[in-house]
Amino acid sequence: MQQLAHRLERLGTETAFSVAQAAAAWKAKGHRVFPFHLGDINIPTAPHIVDAMNKAIADGYTGYCPGPGIPQLREALADDLGSARGIDLSPDNVVVMTGGKPVITKFLQTVMNPGQEVLYPNPGFPIYESQIEYLGGTALPYRYVPTDEGFAIDLDQLRASITPNTVAIIYNDLQNPISAESTAAEREAIAQLAQEHDLWVLSDEAYFETRYEGVSSSIASLPGMLERTVILYTFSKKFAMTGSRLGCAVAPVDLAKVFSTLNTNDESCTTHYVQWAGIEALRGTQEPVQQMLKVLRERRDAACEAVNAIPGMNVAVPHSTFYLFPDVTEAMDRMGYTAVGDFAAVALHQTGVSFCTREHFGRRQPGEERQYIRLAYSGIEVDDIREGLGRLNEWISAK
Template sequence: MPQLAHRLERLGTETAFSVAQAAAAWKAKGNAVYPFHLGDINIPTAPHIVEAMNQAIADGYTGYCPGPGIPALREALAEDIGSRRGMEFSADNVVVMTGGKPVITKFLQTVMNPGQEVLYPNPGFPIYESQIEYLGGTAVPYAYVPTESGFAIDIEQVRASITENTTAIIYNDLQNPISAESTAEEREAVAQLAIEHNLWVLSDEAYFETRYEGTSSSIAALPGMAERTVILYTFSKKFAMTGSRLGCAVAPLEIASVLSKLNTNDESCTTHYVQYAGIAALRGTQEPVKEMLETLKERRDVTCEIVNSIPGMSVAVPQSTFYLFPDVTEVMDRMGFVNVGDFATAALENTGVSFCTREHFGRRLPGEDRQYIRLAYSGIETEAIREGLGRLRDWIEAS
């Protein structure tokens, strides 16, 4: 029997999908399930976006198209992304891809040699760690510290982790899973470290416009950062297009040309007719986006209110994303749980509430002594939130 490639041993996955499988199996047995596990959106894509895609199919846009994306979409993205960040981009800076995830992989393929180090957030989106290691790099995690308003990057740890072998840092402002948002000072500190040590930066801005208060800012807009930063953009969250698989990288021209070549090697091009849906999303009415944010804000408020009413659980109210990362240390101690995975399984089987844990978002770091779970409220109706978390509260209080 032929052998498989050794690098597969370094390939991780997005383990939230395993939680989804467990929830589906529990539901198949006739049990109620309250899905807080996946960051999918149970709000339909806006009709005008779907109509544009269907019209593109009817018009015959079902074949190959340019690897970096069709010009009209690249121009629309350059204008929209630039204007919202106070920056100027041309279509040549934009490389369209099949969602946001490919941006991570292709960025690393472009800037990282085997053995080089890349800093990444932990807890963080698990594909960062997976792809750094799969491609032969050394994944160096940096941590967050809890604050009254949520979480902050441990800047001193980031500083201490940079070596002569460090080539890049992955930075996820408006963060999944912990919904952390950098202060201006924190963002500037990360930028200063990147400039001082001549690092490339991947700025994952998937949730840049999924916010309920305040205004988002991009690290790429800071002085000296545009020439070293690649912005990850996705239609998935803002436009409820998770299954359409449409996103892009906005990059310095030197990087953009390489990303275009990687597109040609990997998938030839992003689905032609889906790109017309993207144009409609950007150029058309933004009213559905506003309505979705109102719905998500209501869900956030209800989820935070109930979570903070549960003895032994607490969470700050985030201004962005659709995730909560509550501290459940006291609950677990009182109920006799040592492993947060066991707590999650017991919660599913006793209440139907399904969620991910800290362990789904990177290896636990030395010195971590608090326990956390992640609740995604993007795929569950408000009434189901009340019912499910009410059952979770009753179960915890009964213990």
């Protein structure tokens, strides 16, 4: 039998999709399922954005276009992202991509050689770990510690992990899966470490605008950071455009040129007519964005109230993203489970509630004793949130 490339053994995946498959299989047998597993959005893309996409198709924008993106979209992105973050950007800093994920891969291809180390958040988006290792790097996880407000980066552990072979840090402020948001002091500490050790920074800002209180800040706006930071931006979350696959990297010009060349090698260009929809999303009315945030805020409040009413479960109320990461240690003890995966599987069959666990977001680190699950409320209505988590409450309370 012909052999496949050895690097495939290092390739991970986004394991939340395996949870979705299990939920779909259970639903196909006629059971009710309450989908808290995927961070997709069950709110349609706004009509004015869809109309712009359809008009672009009708106008013939269905062929190739520039690898780094059409100039009109790059300009709109530079204006929008720059003003929101208080930084000066030009279109030359912007490279349009097919969503946010390609930014991770192209960043690592550009700044990391095989054998070099990259710091990444754990728990965190699983593609970080997957791509670092697939491309031959060494993935160095840094952890979070629980606080009354949610979670904070363990800066001492992160600092101790840096070696002369460390070249970059992936930083996901407004974090998936744990909804953690850095304080100003924490953000400044990360920036200081990056400058002290001459590290590149990938700032994953997928949820920069998905927030319910306060104002988002970017590490790129801190002194000395713009020239060493790549911002990952996506239209998926803010504009409910997950299936349109549209995003960009904001980078120093030298890196942006490399990203553009990688685009040409990988996919030639991002879908032309989708880019015109992106322009309308940025330049057109923002009322649908505000309406979606209102809906998500109501879901957050309903989910937090329901979770904190369940015996042995607790979660802080996050100010951003659309995820909860409750501690379920006592609930599992009450039910007699030691493996959170077993707890999740039985919960699906007993209550219909489908969710991811801590294990879906990176390898468990030494010393981790608490058990967590992730609940995404972006794809489930308020009434279903209350009913589903109510069933979970009844199941656990019966023990």
